[in-house]
Amino acid sequence: MINIIFYGLNVCQICNIILNLITMKVFKKMIIRITSVIVLSICFMPTVMAQDYVLNNQNSKLTVAGTSSLHDWEVVANDIKGSLTLQQSDVTIKKLKVEIVSESLKSGKNGMDKNTYKALKTKEFKTIVFEMLEVKEITKQSDNKYMVSTVGNLKIAGVTKKTTLNMMLTIKDNTANLTGEKTFKMTEYKIEPPKALLGTVTTGDEITIKFNVNLTK
Secondary structure, eight states, X not given: XXXXXXXXXXHHHHHHHHHXXXXXXXXXXXXXXXXHHHHHHHHHGGGTSOEEEEEEEEEEEEEEEEEESSOOEEXXXXXXXXEEEEETTTTEEEEXXXXXXXXXXXXXXHHHHHHHHHHHTTTTOOEEEEEEEEEEXXXXXXXXXXXXXXEEEEEETTEEEEEEEEEEEEEETTEEEEEEEEEEEGGGGTOOOOEETTTTEEEEEEEEEEEEEEEEO
């Protein structure tokens, strides 16, 4: 067989053929090694890939609290949506978005709710939205618990402002929990503090949003 292949060829031609065969053999080994690396990477990919979580409305709570010339007040959000993309290998938050249906905010008092919806212009702006832009810092507090400082856009009544939001992140099994609070003035978002009883009861400008939201894979 070898005689047939090399018949009629000079030494240089024979050397070239041998060199090509060796090169093909080396190339084949390289392909096998590269393929092995790719297969191993795919096998271990789930441990490093980011995981998506969806907010569980039933197991989450968000309140808005403030003051008035008559008494302190609080409304509770009954319809919250949200998502979180988390890379657990190094605890990095890739994405975070929380959305509140404005007219799901309830105080238990019909008159107060109407004034709240009027101030939030809910006929035009249906939701309140926080969307993270970046993570400033993540500090481990204990096993599976981290203090997270983020910057994001908070949109209320059609006005969007960049704001810092600090929260505690707890990771357990297939769930992630975020707790925290944010205090600001309604007038920062061009919201006129609601009034009641022909203006005799006035609402304080400063409000505090407190949240404890649960997200699952």
